[in-house]
Amino acid sequence: MSRRKDARQKTILDRLAIAPTLRVGQLARDSDVTTETIRRDLEELAARGLIARTYGGAMMRQPMEPALAERHKSLVAERAAIAAEAVALMSDARVVMLGSGATTTQLAQRMACQMSDLTVIAHSLSIAAALASNPSIRIIMAPGVYHAGEGAMHGAQTVRFLSDYAADWAVTGASALSPLGPSDARIEAGDVYATMLRQCARTMVIADHSKFDRIATARYADWREIDHLATDAAPRGPLAQALDAAGVKVRLARLG
Template sequence: MSRKKAARHKSIIDELTIHPSMRVNELASALNVTTETIRRDLEELAEQNLISRTYGGALLRQAVEPVLNERHKTNIAERVAIAKKAAPILKEAKVLMIGSGVTTVEVAKRIAYEMNNITVITHSFGVATVLSLNPTIKVIMAPGLYHAEEGSTHGSVTCQFLTNYTVDWTILGASGLAPTGPSDALVDAADVYKQMIRQSTHNMIVADHSKFDRLATARYAKWDEIDNLITDKKPSGPLKKALSKAEVQIIVATVQ
């Protein structure tokens, strides 16, 4: 690869880091090259699995997420605000499923504070721990292979176990929110989330704006399978259009 092309590829990644979803003509204008050149560059970057091509543009692929303990240190105010908006929506529910992640743990904290006499099925030890603060909440832990960095169980045993239950709501986080749907950096976690969605009457995604226009390794749902997205900013562009088309209710939490 020539130095000129390598520099251009780096510039494209830099642009997508600032604006995770961009169209071909926007990138061509930003880099002062033709749209044909940009299209060739995007195809090469997609082959390297650095980006994902979209109709007329590109999405930056989500890098491997930091481990759970590191993620707990970021976007704290946003997660708290999201949890405060999420809990009231669940007030009529009697049985829930909750996936792993830092935002879902925050929602679980709020559930422990606001709700009583419910049953929660989870594969996340963090979720189970905070729910145990409320003795009226019955927590059922899904068995499976333990993933130490995520503090949760995964695998076929976990997914099979979940088929024994039907719930009112499933609450899930995400590594990325793209027009094609929510996704997770861990394939095994995505498999669990798919099963949780199958077992639930209603499905909720809780994720802050840093996940917008990001595509992680494994998509676990289409937007028409999701009822609510609770986030801290309004989505825009293709993501907003996809959510609107799928009739996903977007609830924006104000950060204090």
């Protein structure tokens, strides 16, 4: 790949991380190349699985979200290290709202080992099971419509229930992290996470590097609503710039 093409395609990816969709004509004018050249760029990026082609343009490819049982098997060391970094930040917490997911389940396991005299408000059965090994942790389960693949409660009843509580911390996972904010592949989960963030004094997203520079269906927060991002690699480019502009403290996990 020529340097000019490489730079042009990187620019396309950086712009798609900020704007969900782009048009061929605008990209051609901005890059000072023909529309045919841009179409070839987009086809190559689509063939590499980085973007999805639309009529007359492109959009960032939506991440596929496997069932929770499958996500537990991947990036295990990275998720465990992120959980260790996150639990260190919450040492003074007394009430925590905890979202569902593989990384938050790792966090719950770490909390059960290292924290005590704590109340956790959760909507995930795997979170509750992980915390139950510590009898000093009080678990409050949110009601709602059960999602079997995620092992969690979602829906209007869940949101109303959470709205009646306040907590020291809200900790959520994410399917994707873009300069626009964290997002989830499931709209119902996004509604739950947005509610948790509104009800808590401090907020944290925990997610591994595979979520960087992606956009999922339901953006549940702007980065200005997030205090901390605990992750396993340093974000770069537009994502790093957005985090810095919003004042998000990036906490890097120690691997190995």
